Amino acid sequence: MAEQFYKDLPKVELHAHLNGSISSTTTEKLITKKPHLSDQHNMTVISRGQKRTLEECFEMFKIIHQLTVSDEDVFVVTKDVVKEFAADGVKYIELRSTPREEKSTGMTKKSYVSSVLEAIKQCKNEGVDIDVRFLLAIDRRNGPTIAMETVKLAEEFFRSSDGVVVGLDLSGNPAVGDGKNFIAPLQAGRNLGLKLALHLAEIPNQNEESEMLLSIPPDRIGHGTFLHPEVGGSQRLVDTVKKYRIPLELCFSSNVKSQTISSYDQHHFHYWYNLGHPCVVCTDDKGVFGTDLSLEYQITASTFNLSKTQIWDLSYQSINCIFAPESVKSDLKRRWNELKPGLFTQD
Numbered sequence: 450m451a452e453q454f455y456k457d458l459p460k461v462e463l464h465a466h467l468n469g470s471i472s473s474t475t476t477e478k479l480i481t482k483k484p485h486l487s488d489q490h491n492m493t494v495i496s497r498g499q500k501r502t503l504e505e506c507f508e509m510f511k512i513i514h515q516l517t518v519s520d521e522d523v524f525v526v527t528k529d530v531v532k533e534f535a536a537d538g539v540k541y542i543e544l545r546s547t548p549r550e551e552k553s554t555g556m557t558k559k560s561y562v563s564s565v566l567e568a569i570k571q572c573k574n575e576g577v578d579i580d581v582r583f584l585l586a587i588d589r590r591n592g593p594t595i596a597m598e599t600v601k602l603a604e605e606f607f608r609s610s611d612g613v614v615v616g617l618d619l620s621g622n623p624a625v626g627d628g629k630n631f632i633a634p635l636q637a638g639r640n641l642g643l644k645l646a647l648h649l650a651e652i653p654n655q656n657e658e659s660e661m662l663l664s665i666p667p668d669r670i671g672h673g674t675f676l677h678p679e680v681g682g683s684q685r686l687v688d689t690v691k692k693y694r695i696p697l698e699l700c701f702s703s704n705v706k707s708q709t710i711s712s713y714d715q716h717h718f719h720y721w722y723n724l725g726h727p728c729v730v731c732t733d734d735k736g737v738f739g740t741d742l743s744l745e746y747q748i749t750a751s752t753f754n755l756s757k758t759q760i761w762d763l764s765y766q767s768i769n770c771i772f773a774p775e776s777v778k779s780d781l782k783r784r785w786n787e788l789k790p791g792l793f794t795q796d
């Protein structure tokens with residue numbers, strides 16, 4: 450568990466996959482309804498000190514997805530995940546999820562998104578202290594035709610969700626499919642006013658793909674682990690990211706536990722932070738990687754010897770990277786400034 454300062458620190462979460470964020474308490478709740486999956490429980494979390502390969506991590510999602518097969522499941526999971534982030538001191542979150550259909554329960558991609566949005570609405574009505582937005586995710590393994598359908602669905606909800614749906618994500622196993630196939634649907638989304646958060650350079654040797662995706666350009670980058678020349682990326686890629694000042698969503702536990710980074714001190718946070726480039730600390734999959742956002746901030750501080758003031762600034766600067774409008778950014782900044790004195794008089 451993270452130290453109290455990191456819990457109390459008001460935080461913004463910008464990279465959280467819904468099905469990767471399910472806590473073990475919620476998993477138990479779902480398993481009670483699906484006893485045939487009871488022996489899969491330990492298969493959905495990577496405990497402390499454990500590591501898996503990236504491929505093994507993606508196998509875990511196959512199990513998790515069997516737990517969320519109905520609108521009711523999706524609703525329950527969303528409510529729990531939102532409340533857990535709020536309890537961890539997250540004041541603003543952009544959740545992302547891949548709309549899925551399930552014939553056996555009648556869940557459609559549209560009802561999937563509606564269930565997520567209904568849960569978000571209920572949390573708001575119950576007074577849960579967190580502003581929640583949503584990105585529809587495109588899974589690369591499903592190809593460009595499905596991607597275009599997702600863009601259409603996103604457009605529908607973008608118009609009808611009162612500002613909750615703000616954009617699109619590109620994710621899924623980076624070793625599957627070619628990123629360039631998604632340029633057209635992503636560009637179409639961008640032209641509609643949807644913001645783009647793209648997983649990029651999550652694994653090595655994808656410079657060409659990264660270059661293509663950066664040419665759109667995206668509004669935020671997920672991971673960007675292999676962009677800089679020291680790890681096989683290129684100065685050109687770095688220069689493009691710098692030119693557009695595209696924020697990076699950085700996920701320490703995820704990268705170390707899925708072994709794209711060998712240890713915390715090797716994390717590319719170091720490279721980009723020292724350039725003064727916008728970096729946002731995120732969880733990725735808090736359920737799968739057994740973490741929460743306060744722990745990720747604590748890991749950042751202890752690995753790179755950052756002071757509490759530097760950590761505060763990191764959290765405050767993250768507000769500039771959200772997809773909600775400027776007025777929301779100003780409100781959050783006011784909130785942060787109100788909370789600041791209480792946080793710095795604790796010790």
Ligand SMILES: CC(C)=CCNc1ncnc2c1ncn2[C@@H]1O[C@H](COP(=O)(O)O)[C@@H](O)[C@H]1O
Pocket residue numbers: 466467468469503506507510545546547548586588620621622623648651703707733734
């Ligand atoms: C598995 C692993 C190494 C995780 C970290 N890196 C990731 N890279 C790319 N896509 C991801 C990652 N984590 C989660 N996802 C995406 O999020 C999905 C789960 O959340 P959801 O069903 O979209 O609600 C996964 O099926 C996958 O498409």
Ligand SMILES: [Zn+2]
Pocket residue numbers: 464466620648671733
């Ligand atoms: Zn991710």
